[in-house]
Amino acid sequence: MEKTKIDWCDSTWNPVTGCLHGCEYCYARGIANRFSGGGDKWSDDNLFVLDEKFYTEESERACPYPYGFKPTFHRYRLDEYADKKGRNTFVCSMADLFGSWVPEEWIMKVFEFCKKAPQHNYLFLTKNPGRYIELENDRKLPWADNFWFGTSVTRLSDKYTWFTEKKFHWFLSVEPMLEGLGEMIPDSAKPEWVIVGAETGNRKDKVVPEREWIESLVSECRKFNIPIFMKSSLEEIWGEPLIQEFPEQLRKDKS
Numbered sequence: 001m002e003k004t005k006i007d008w009c010d011s012t013w014n015p016v017t018g019c020l021h022g023c024e025y026c027y028a029r030g031i032a033n034r035f036s037g038g039g040d041k042w043s044d045d046n047l048f049v050l051d052e053k054f055y056t057e058e059s060e061r062a063c064p065y066p067y068g069f070k071p072t073f074h075r076y077r078l079d080e081y082a083d084k085k086g087r088n089t090f091v092c093s094m095a096d097l098f099g100s101w102v103p104e105e106w107i108m109k110v111f112e113f114c115k116k117a118p119q120h121n122y123l124f125l126t127k128n129p130g131r132y133i134e135l136e137n138d139r140k141l142p143w144a145d146n147f148w149f150g151t152s153v154t155r156l157s158d159k160y161t162w163f164t165e166k167k168f169h170w171f172l173s174v175e176p177m178l179e180g181l182g183e184m185i186p187d188s189a190k191p192e193w194v195i196v197g198a199e200t201g202n203r204k205d206k207v208v209p210e211r212e213w214i215e216s217l218v219s220e221c222r223k224f225n226i227p228i229f230m231k232s233s234l235e236e237i238w239g240e241p242l243i244q245e246f247p248e249q250l251r252k253d254k255s
């Protein structure tokens with residue numbers, strides 16, 4: 001579990017890393033490739049498992065992503081947070097844990113270890129919320145007050161099946177905001193939280209959101225009484241103090 005610069009959570013925890021979505025603006029891919037051991041180049045495999053027997057803290061420090069951005073299960077990280085003080089923890093900031101390629105066994109293991117450390121709030125985020133629905137249909141998605149399931153949206157053409165099961169906590173992450181989203185909050189069920197941010201880095205085709213796109217999202221949230229959290233990447237565009245609200249339950253560690 002690592003302290004993080006991501007301002008809407010306290011820590012990140014990455015028992016699974018790597019992703020095959022191929023988003024052009026991905027920051028995680030750059031980091032993983034920079035600290036890669038080249039393992040992805042000498043194997044055509046698309047999934048890797050790093051076992052505690054073969055991977056030590058020392059080797060992790062030397063090479064945290066031996067297979068670059070290929071999906072990798074760092075099994076040795078599963079219990080690293082068990083005795084830590086309760087935090088809002090973003091699970092798999094360096095992956096999409098719910099990508100269609102991720103073996104269900106990996107997801108179940110992550111859930112199992114989350115349940116062993118109930119002092120934390122676990123924030124999941126995916127671009128494939130259909131996987132939440134599949135898991136829920138099989139009664140495998142944990143229903144607990146400290147599990148928060150997020151969906152990542154960047155543009156209107158992201159055609160998602162919304163995950164709107166009311167018994168689960170769910171939130172939206174609009175990051176990076178690549179266009180104005182209009183009235184995009186589904187009528188069927190409202191998210192309990194919205195996060196919004198701009199693309200960072202220096203990509204050639206980097207998109208800088210317009211202030212009115214953000215205003216429109218804020219007014220959607222106000223209409224439905226949904227807390228909204230603006231990431232610091234919006235500071236210049238917004239030009240006034242950022243609105244950084246949390247749902248009541250996630251606020252407990254923020255005071």
Ligand code: SF4
Pocket residue numbers: 018019020021022023025026027028029094095096127
């Ligand atoms: S879903 Fe996230 S981790 Fe995967 S490629 Fe896109 S930005 Fe990167």
